[in-house]
Amino acid sequence: MNTGLRITVFAAALAATFGTAYGVGSGVGEISPEPASAAHGKHAGGTRAEQGGGHEQGHEPDGQQPEGASAAPAPPGGLQISDGGYTLDLKTPRLEADKKTQLRFAVVRASTGRQVSAYEREHDKELHLIVASRDLTTYRHLHPTRAADGTWSTPVELPEAGGYRVFADFTPKGGEGLTLGADLAVSGAYEPNPLPARNTTATVDGYDVALKGALTPGKAGELDLTVTKDGKPVRDLQPYLGAYGHLVALRSGDLAYLHVHPNGEPGDGRTRPGPDVSFTATAPSEGAYRLFLDFKHEGKVRTAAFTVRAQGTGAGSGAEAEATPQAGSGNSDESSPHGH
Incomplete structure (x- = not known):
C-alpha cells in the first residue's frame, strides 16, 4: 500500500x-x-420495530401516537x-x-x-x-x-x-x-479503496459461487446462491451455525446491517445440503449493497462476496444481480474467523 x-x-x-x-x-x-x-x-x-421496551420520545404512555403524529421507522x-x-x-x-x-x-x-x-x-x-x-x-x-x-x-x-x-x-x-x-x-498508512465492482460470481479457495436474484427497495426478493467446485455442484454442504449458509448484507455508505438466514434449515425434511442456498430479503432503499455468504464444506468455512445494486420499485424493476459479471474473491480459515 x-x-x-x-x-x-x-x-x-x-x-x-x-x-x-x-x-x-x-x-x-x-x-x-x-x-x-x-x-x-x-x-x-x-x-426494535416490534419491541415494547420503554417509550420513545413523542409517544403517549399507553403506546398511542399523539394526534397528528406519525410513527418514526x-x-x-x-x-x-x-x-x-x-x-x-x-x-x-x-x-x-x-x-x-x-x-x-x-x-x-x-x-x-x-x-x-x-x-x-x-x-x-x-x-x-x-x-x-x-x-x-x-x-x-x-x-x-x-x-x-x-x-x-x-x-x-x-x-x-x-x-x-x-x-x-x-x-x-x-x-x-x-x-x-x-x-x-x-x-497505519491509510489509503481508501473503492467499492468492489458489481459481480454475480465469486471464486474462493477453489469454489465458485453464482448469485441470481434481485434487490428491490421496499419489496421482498429472492437471492439464490449456487456452490460448485471444479465445475460440479456441491451437494454435501455442511451445517454451519445451524444452516447451510449465512448471508450478511451491508449497505454501502452507512453500513446498515442485516444478518439474513436461508429459506429452510438442515433437518426440516425439505432443504437439501446444496448446491443451492436461497434467501429472501428486502432492501430499504436504492443504492449499493455488499453481500457476504458464509458456507462450510469439507470442514472449512469460506466466504464469498458480492456487490449488488438495488434500484427502482414495483414488480419487474428490481436490480437483477446479473450486470457486469466479475470474479470475486474470499478467504478461508480452519477456525471460526473467516472473511474477505
Whole structure:
C-alpha cells in the first residue's frame, strides 16, 4: 500500500463521516428478511420495530401516537451503539494493521450498569460478531468467547489501516434480538479503496459461487446462491451455525446491517445440503449493497462476496444481480474467523 494519511488524520474524518452516515441511515427503512419459518421469526436483524421496551420520545404512555403524529421507522441494525436498554462497550477501540490482537468488548445493560452475562443461543452461538471495513473490502465473521463477568474476546488481524465497524448480533436472556455497532480504528498508512465492482460470481479457495436474484427497495426478493467446485455442484454442504449458509448484507455508505438466514434449515425434511442456498430479503432503499455468504464444506468455512445494486420499485424493476459479471474473491480459515 502506498504511504497515505496517518490514522490520526483519518480518525477525525471518520467521526464526521459516521455522524453523517447515521443521519442518512435513520431516515430510511431496514433491510428485512421475510421469515421463512418460526425458527427464524424471533431474530429480525437487530432493530426494535416490534419491541415494547420503554417509550420513545413523542409517544403517549399507553403506546398511542399523539394526534397528528406519525410513527418514526426504527433505524437499521448496527447503526447505533445503544438500543433497547443495552450498550456495546468496545474495550479495544483501536488496533494496528497486520498485527494479531485480542479484540475485547462487552454488552452493558443500562438499567443496572452491569455487563450482560446471560444470552439466548441463536444459531448455535450466544453472540455473532462481524467486523467490516468502511470501504467494505475487508470482512470478518468472528465467534468470540465470553468470560464469567460478561467480557467477550477474540483474536483478530486486520490487513489494512482505516475505519472499521464492529457489529454485535445477540439476544439477551429473555429479551429481543439486537444488533449494536461501534467504530474501530486500525492504525497505519491509510489509503481508501473503492467499492468492489458489481459481480454475480465469486471464486474462493477453489469454489465458485453464482448469485441470481434481485434487490428491490421496499419489496421482498429472492437471492439464490449456487456452490460448485471444479465445475460440479456441491451437494454435501455442511451445517454451519445451524444452516447451510449465512448471508450478511451491508449497505454501502452507512453500513446498515442485516444478518439474513436461508429459506429452510438442515433437518426440516425439505432443504437439501446444496448446491443451492436461497434467501429472501428486502432492501430499504436504492443504492449499493455488499453481500457476504458464509458456507462450510469439507470442514472449512469460506466466504464469498458480492456487490449488488438495488434500484427502482414495483414488480419487474428490481436490480437483477446479473450486470457486469466479475470474479470475486474470499478467504478461508480452519477456525471460526473467516472473511474477505
